[in-house]
Amino acid sequence: MWKDNLRGIYYIAIKDMKTYYLKPPAVSWGIAFPLAWILAFYLRNPQDFRELVPGLIAMTVLFSTTAAEAVVINFELRLGSLERLLLAPISLSAVLLGKILGGVIFGFMMTAIVTLGTVSVLGLQANAPFLVLIIILSLFAFSSLGALLCVLVKEVFEAQTLLNLPRFVMIFLCGVVYPVSALPPAVKHFAYVLPLTYTVDGVQQSLGSVQSGNIILDIFVLIAFTLVFIFPAIKLLAKKFA
Amino acid sequence: MRPLEQTFEMKQDSANVISVSGLTKYYDGLLAVDGIDFEVKEGEVFGFLGPNGAGKTTTIRMLTGLSQPSAGTAQVLGHDIRTGIVLAKKEFGVVPEVSNLYDELTALENLVFMAQLYGVPSDERVKRTEELLKTFGLFEKKGARFSTLSRGMKRAVTIAAALIHRPKLLFLDEPTVGLDVVNARSLRSLIQKLNHQGVTIFLTTHYLEEADLLCDRIAILVRGQVVALDTSDNLKQLVKSEPACEVRFAPTPEEVISDLEKQRGIHRVESSGANLHLYGESMPSLTEAIFQYASQKGLEIASISSAKPTLEDAFVQITGMSLEAMLVEKGGR
Numbered sequence: 084m085w086k087d088n089l090r091g092i093y094y095i096a097i098k099d100m101k102t103y104y105l106k107p108p109a110v111s112w113g114i115a116f117p118l119a120w121i122l123a124f125y126l127r128n129p130q131d132f133r134e135l136v137p138g139l140i141a142m143t144v145l146f147s148t149t150a151a152e153a154v155v156i157n158f159e160l161r162l163g164s165l166e167r168l169l170l171a172p173i174s175l176s177a178v179l180l181g182k183i184l185g186g187v188i189f190g191f192m193m194t195a196i197v198t199l200g201t202v203s204v205l206g207l208q209a210n211a212p213f214l215v216l217i218i219i220l221s222l223f224a225f226s227s228l229g230a231l232l233c234v235l236v237k238e239v240f241e242a243q244t245l246l247n248l249p250r251f252v253m254i255f256l257c258g259v260v261y262p263v264s265a266l267p268p269a270v271k272h273f274a275y276v277l278p279l280t281y282t283v284d285g286v287q288q289s290l291g292s293v294q295s296g297n298i299i300l301d302i303f304v305l306i307a308f309t310l311v312f313i314f315p316a317i318k319l320l321a322k323k324f325a
Numbered sequence: 326m327r328p329l330e331q332t333f334e335m336k337q338d339s340a341n342v343i344s345v346s347g348l349t350k351y352y353d354g355l356l357a358v359d360g361i362d363f364e365v366k367e368g369e370v371f372g373f374l375g376p377n378g379a380g381k382t383t384t385i386r387m388l389t390g391l392s393q394p395s396a397g398t399a400q401v402l403g404h405d406i407r408t409g410i411v412l413a414k415k416e417f418g419v420v421p422e423v424s425n426l427y428d429e430l431t432a433l434e435n436l437v438f439m440a441q442l443y444g445v446p447s448d449e450r451v452k453r454t455e456e457l458l459k460t461f462g463l464f465e466k467k468g469a470r471f472s473t474l475s476r477g478m479k480r481a482v483t484i485a486a487a488l489i490h491r492p493k494l495l496f497l498d499e500p501t502v503g504l505d506v507v508n509a510r511s512l513r514s515l516i517q518k519l520n521h522q523g524v525t526i527f528l529t530t531h532y533l534e535e536a537d538l539l540c541d542r543i544a545i546l547v548r549g550q551v552v553a554l555d556t557s558d559n560l561k562q563l564v565k566s567e568p569a570c571e572v573r574f575a576p577t578p579e580e581v582i583s584d585l586e587k588q589r590g591i592h593r594v595e596s597s598g599a600n601l602h603l604y605g606e607s608m609p610s611l612t613e614a615i616f617q618y619a620s621q622k623g624l625e626i627a628s629i630s631s632a633k634p635t636l637e638d639a640f641v642q643i644t645g646m647s648l649e650a651m652l653v654e655k656g657g658r
Contacts (some may be wrong), residue, residue, distance in 0.1 A: 084412075091442055095442075102427055102429040163421065170391065172412070172444070324391055
């Protein structure tokens with residue numbers, strides 16, 4: 084049974100890569116948007132660009148994983164293709180995990196390009212195992228968040244609108260551009276309940292940008308966020324087929 | 326191919342592949358399926374006949390694990406639908422009413438993807454896919470994207486997808502809806518062929534002629550309830566109608582209807598093209614009256630036969646619904 088589920092998760096993810104992710108809209112949203120955003124900051128202040136690299140990597144993680152999830156889940160729900168997957172001898176959880184894994188694989192590809200590009204061009208020293216671990220855990224957390232928000236609604240446009248809210252809130256509050264420590268106390272507390280804060284912190288520490296954080300805490304918090312997003316998402320999807 | 330008598334005997338003695346007891350489904354407080362009971366025997370074509378909204382698709386959704394029953398139990402291929410549906414899915418295939426494969430993938434890619442999901446061994450996936458595409462006459466279209474195929478071709482690929490893991494049981498939900506006459510006919514032949522190969526078929530339809538042609542047994546579903554379940558012939562025998570026969574004279578005189586209605590033993594006459602439908606007290610009195618009239622007028626009787634009740638007559642009598650009402654609801658033909 085678990086073998087069937089693992090096989091299903093893998094093939095659904097690969098199919099989604101082929102049909103949705105490796106297409107111009109997803110690629111451009113996943114990689115071009117963070118690049119354009121950071122370019123704007125670079126042109127404003129080129130001297131401090133190295134400090135912006137963790138934020139650039141974190142933003143790529145966030146936008147690439149959630150780039151096509153509304154299409155991958157809501158569009159398929161609407162067309163009935165998701166029902167076709169549910170008719171296969173795999174569990175509903177495996178179908179949703181396949182969808183989440185598709186976002187993770189695509190996000191990893193996009194983030195790898197941005198990370199390798201910036202780290203090598205700027206000659207940054209990275210703790211590679213921690214950096215990869217933080218990126219992978221973040222990819223799972225954001226892909227699960229995307230899946231949860233998508234199954235909350237019916238239509239593709241509703242899902243895209245709903246996804247934009249946490250994405251843009253996190254850009255401003257999680258240390259991508261402005262350090263969390265510089266935020267007003269009330270906002271700072273809010274930043275600590277957002278997963279991107281831990282991605283930025285984990286990437287900063289892996290690249291040696293800051294020394295004060297706790298990367299082990301980042302790892303556990305990102306795992307916790309993933310679980311907190313995945314389980315309700317599975318419940319909500321099951322409710323649609325109750 | 327096995328002889329017909331042998332096939333019938335085998336079906337009589339076969340084990341149940343589906344057993345349903347008290348199956349009930351509410352949607353937002355509305356009763357969609359109302360405590361239905363039935364069995365489907367191994368090797369038969371079982372028809373679920375009813376108008377739109379009768380609960381046919383809801384029943385299929387429950388039996389295939391896409392929806393949870395509100396009450397009642399069902400076993401599919403020996404597996405309880407509440408606890409063992411994932412195992413049952415390995416042995417059945419489903420053709421939904423809508424052809425819902427992936428537009429972005431080719432016919433071949435869609436079928437290979439289904440083979441991957443169903444755990445078909447990797448060295449057999451392409452071989453089985455190509456075999457199915459050949460069976461459906463779509464081998465030349467294997468590289469065509471699903472979105473570019475005609476409606477009939479999409480239907481065929483969707484059925485092929487349901488067969489990729491060689492299921493013992495095939496659920497077909499309104500398989501010919503939206504197909505032209507040629508495609509519908511070829512699909513019906515294919516269903517018969519699959520059944521002859523040993524696949525048990527569970528078919529929902531609102532086309533009476535389709536149910537009559539294909540099904541060994543038919544359950545008539547109205548407002549969520551099974552109101553009749555039997556073979557097509559037995560359902561027709563439930564119809565209480567006055568004796569009738571169909572006759573064609575050569576030549577047919579202009580005043581034939583009024584003349585015949587004056588004959589003793591004939592109650593009324595209806596024309597249907599060159600044929601006449603005569604209704605009377607009994608078959609002997611009808612035939613006597615017909616031969617007497619032909620002799621009086623010097624007419625030749627080109628054909629004569631007893632007119633049997635149709636499945637349509639049975640449906641109308643059992644459900645109290647008009648056939649038109651049933652077809653109009655689905656925009657049927």
